[in-house]
Amino acid sequence: MENAEVLTKVLQSVSFDPGHEPVMPVEILEAFLPLKGRSPLRTFDGTFGRGGHFKLLMALFGQDVREAVVMDQDMTAVEHARRDFQTEVEAGRLKVVHGNFSEFSEHVQGPFDIMMLDLGVSSPQLDTADRGFSFYHDGPLDMRMNQQQELTAEIILNTASEDELNNLFRELGEVRRPFRVTRAVVHDRKTKAFKTTRELAGLIERVDGWRHKGVHPATQYFMALRLAVNDELGVLRTTLPAMMAALSPGGRLAVLTFHSLEDRIVKNIFKQPDVDGRAVHKKVIVPTQEECKRNSRSRSAKLRIFQRGVQDEPGHRSSP
Numbered sequence: 001m002e003n004a005e006v007l008t009k010v011l012q013s014v015s016f017d018p019g020h021e022p023v024m025p026v027e028i029l030e031a032f033l034p035l036k037g038r039s040p041l042r043t044f045d046g047t048f049g050r051g052g053h054f055k056l057l058m059a060l061f062g063q064d065v066r067e068a069v070v071m072d073q074d075m076t077a078v079e080h081a082r083r084d085f086q087t088e089v090e091a092g093r094l095k096v097v098h099g100n101f102s103e104f105s106e107h108v109q110g111p112f113d114i115m116m117l118d119l120g121v122s123s124p125q126l127d128t129a130d131r132g133f134s135f136y137h138d139g140p141l142d143m144r145m146n147q148q149q150e151l152t153a154e155i156i157l158n159t160a161s162e163d164e165l166n167n168l169f170r171e172l173g174e175v176r177r178p179f180r181v182t183r184a185v186v187h188d189r190k191t192k193a194f195k196t197t198r199e200l201a202g203l204i205e206r207v208d209g210w211r212h213k214g215v216h217p218a219t220q221y222f223m224a225l226r227l228a229v230n231d232e233l234g235v236l237r238t239t240l241p242a243m244m245a246a247l248s249p250g251g252r253l254a255v256l257t258f259h260s261l262e263d264r265i266v267k268n269i270f271k272q273p274d275v276d277g278r279a280v281h282k283k284v285i286v287p288t289q290e291e292c293k294r295n296s297r298s299r300s301a302k303l304r305i306f307q308r309g310v311q312d313e314p315g316h317r318s319s320p
């Protein structure tokens, strides 16, 4: 069967929960297609979410997957994984781990043929007001992906110094001039601590001006707080090299990012001189215009693929 035919068949065979369509499904399948024919395979998905990409990969490789491991630090995602893939879990073919993918080597051992990260938050996390990720919904200033973690956005916003807040919004949110907002935050919190997403978004609208068109002025501030609460860049920086080293020879790692700072980290780590392997494409892969129209979440997506060592012949495994 031609590759295009294989991909069409896989895409037609998988259904996703409404509103939880995985980003760049075709490009993710294409990233791993060269491994078709290898058997048995071991796969690792460090950001399970609602399992959209995982379902695609299982449909592509089918019974060639001998062992799959999925992780998510969000307990709700883990519950979905255990429920939706109960048969595979009970058969011992799928291991579901609740935790940060930075701890993957404490739970599982490589080598893996297929590894994937789809970074950031999922649509269900964004759409659930109680999680506090979005200024479109009024909820607590939480933003924790892992509900067991202590640090929340509320703690950062109410306890960091004005300088620390300036640095955070400039570095992680790429806000050029956060000074008026941070001054107002520090002033207002003396009388009443910030508790909700609307309180913070309202302050930013008031101070930065909001004309109800274009990008909402709170977007970058919320992004910065979320990255800080979950230490997303730190985790990526420290874990990516370990994941690359956990690949089997010829194995592939795909990383989807949604933030320019994340993409820069991936790009630089993939091309470090001492790594055993290479980025599969010189240029970053971005979604098609058609996908951006269909799925607005994909608009800022960037995909990079790394392949370990020299390319293996399909069907041949040089390590157990």
Ligand SMILES: C[S@@+](CC[C@H](N)C(=O)[O-])C[C@H]1O[C@@H](n2cnc3c(N)ncnc32)[C@H](O)[C@@H]1O
Binding pocket: 020, 021, 022, 023, 046, 047, 048, 049, 050, 051, 052, 053, 054, 071, 072, 073, 074, 077, 099, 100, 101, 102, 118, 119, 120, 121, 122, 123, 145, 235
């Ligand atoms: C964009 S969603 C993944 C969507 C998934 N690929 C799908 O198709 O359904 C990101 C998920 O990764 C999880 N996540 C983000 N960073 C994580 C980390 N460092 N460790 C574990 N899970 C993480 C989030 O909780 C969220 O559920």
